[in-house]
Amino acid sequence: MAAKANGEACGECGGRTYLIERRGDLASARVCPCSEACPVCGGRGHILVEKEGTFSKKVGARTYEVLQPCMCTLRRKRVALFNDVQMPGVMAHASFDNYRAFNEAQDRGRGVAMHFAHQYVKGDTAKNKGYVLSGPVGTGKTHLLAATLGHLVLEMGVRSRYVEISLPPTTRARR
Numbered sequence: 001m002a003a004k005a006n007g008e009a010c011g012e013c014g015g016r017t018y019l020i021e022r023r024g025d026l027a028s029a030r031v032c033p034c035s036e037a038c039p040v041c042g043g044r045g046h047i048l049v050e051k052e053g054t055f056s057k058k059v060g061a062r063t064y065e066v067l068q069p070c071m072c073t074l075r076r077k078r079v080a081l082f083n084d085v086q087m088p089g090v091m092a093h094a095s096f097d098n099y100r101a102f103n104e105a106q107d108r109g110r111g112v113a114m115h116f117a118h119q120y121v122k123g124d125t126a127k128n129k130g131y132v133l134s135g136p137v138g139t140g141k142t143h144l145l146a147a148t149l150g151h152l153v154l155e156m157g158v159r160s161r162y163v164e165i166s167l168p169p170t171t172r173a174r175r
Contacts, residue, residue, distance in 0.1 A: 091146035
């Protein structure tokens with residue numbers, strides 16, 4: 001979490017270190033000004049970390065240093081990934097926190113979406129089966145999808161794409 005000098009979370013991003021805004025027809029993310037200057041790497045984009053590993057049984061465990069991307073580099077990459085999602089601008093501020101369920105079914109839907117997003121394991125196709133939401137227009141299905149995508153992309157670095165698939169009215173009437 002990004003914090004001000006007095007230890008409080010940033011008033012603009014709430015400590016998330018990024019902002020999501022509507023830009024025309026699409027939602028757009030950017031790094032919050034509170035996080036542009038990185039105190040960890042000094043703007044280099046990478047840090048030296050100490051790791052331990054065993055390379056041979058004879059020598060045993062050894063510590064070594066390795067260069068890895070700093071959190072500021074990961075944040076910039078995740079912001080760029082979010083901007084590639086092509087999420088509709090009307091969904092720019094959709095989150096699990098601001099979703100309002102008006103009945104038990106909608107609350108269950110939020111639970112399903114949150115569980116999927118928070119239990120998602122990057123690269124584990126056996127575990128990440130997805131979820132299905134159904135219901136009438138205006139019940140929050142798109143809001144929950146946008147909140148899920150936002151979490152997966154910005155918090156976990158999962159590459160995603162928002163694709164709207166709607167049946168033409170004449171096709172729906174024949175079903």
